[in-house]
Amino acid sequence: MASKPKKKAVPVTIGGVLIVVVLLVIRALGGPDLLSSPSTTSEQATSQRAVRVDPPAPSAVHEAPARDSAPVAQAEADDGPWPEPVAADHSEDEIRRLIDNQISGEMVELSAVVVKVLPDDDEGDRHQRFLLKLNSGGTILVAHNLDLAPRVPVHEGDTPTIFGQYEYNDRGGVLHWTHHAPRNNRQGGWIELDGKRYE
Structure with missing residues (x-):
């Protein structure tokens, strides 16, 4: 009796899917792009962070x-x-x-x-x-x-x-x-x- 070869299944975990969703939400809300390659220099990252300014308190x-x-x-x-x-x-x-x-x-x-x-x-x-x-x-x-x-x-x-x-x-x-x-x-x-x- 010949046995059938087993298919290799890619395990999809809820945790992995959740991490990807969180990263996409952060990116959509204007946060850092954590999905792109890490070739961004620290100077570029600093200038990108400098654009984001905390809103002033509502006592303006x-x-x-x-x-x-x-x-x-x-x-x-x-x-x-x-x-x-x-x-x-x-x-x-x-x-x-x-x-x-x-x-x-x-x-x-x-x-x-x-x-x-x-x-x-x-x-x-x-x-x-x-x-x-x-x-x-x-x-x-x-x-x-x-x-x-x-x-x-x-x-x-x-x-x-x-x-x-x-x-x-x-x-x-x-x-x-x-x-x-x-x-x-x-x-x-x-x-x-x-x-x-x-x-």
Whole structure:
């Protein structure tokens, strides 16, 4: 009786699969690439680590910069490839264009009156919420991330200036990303009220 040759099976362990998954997740979240060859010099590794900056504590309240300078001057000083903020006197027109064309994802600057302060949204990242009234009609929700920036002491009737990312919805839209960029990988936003900038 001839015996059949045994097939060699590659043992797949849960631990091995788990290690690969963890390495891929670390890489996807911006961590070091632990799967590539170790030919990276220590200088390259140091420069890669230097780009990652720990986010500042959410107590980033600063004196607001003087409003004399035009947004163009601010954009020229910035080395980022980001669009310049919309000038405050044209901000309503820009918001109206985004609403009318159902456009999302653009960074805009807006000064408007707070008509309602809403309860915080505590699901997931905590957000301070309030509604701004547009002169052209309608409202926009501001969702300010309290895990990344300090609370703004805003009340109904206040007129904050907000620089953030606009997202369209059928109720007028949302301004979010009103805080610093925690990984310095994009342009941050802010809210100014009574001469103080909250970012």
